[in-house]
Amino acid sequence: MTEPVRIMVADDQAMIRDALATLLQLEPGIDVVEKATDGQDVLDKLADLERRGESIDVVIVDIEMPRLDGLTTCAALRRRVPQTKVLIVTTFGRPGYVQRALEAGAGGFIVKDSPFQN
Secondary structure, three states: OOOOOOEEEEOOOHHHHHHHHHHHHHHOOOOEEEEEHHHHHHHHHHHHHOOOEEEEEOOEOOOOOOOOHHHHHHHHHHOOOOOOOOEEEEEOOOOOOOHHHHHHHHEEEEOOOOOOOO
């Protein structure tokens, strides 16, 4: 039996954060182990996990958050835990965001209002 993919969801909007975590948790093979309110919270929770000998496989992070934005958080994660994948999500499909996300080390970029396809 394979280990579930361990995910942290970071978004400053509680409803979005909790809804995304709930939907992901319904998928077999996915375990949402942490939720964070901003980039600094991501790094703090990651440090707590590391102290317990645990890790995260994927961090899903909103691009615009208080204290520490998603791009800065992504770059910090890539330096600190390069094996952890980062997916950037945003409401804002602004020009240059995709390029900046890739430069920060993101493995993917999704605009929140993108249509869902099975």
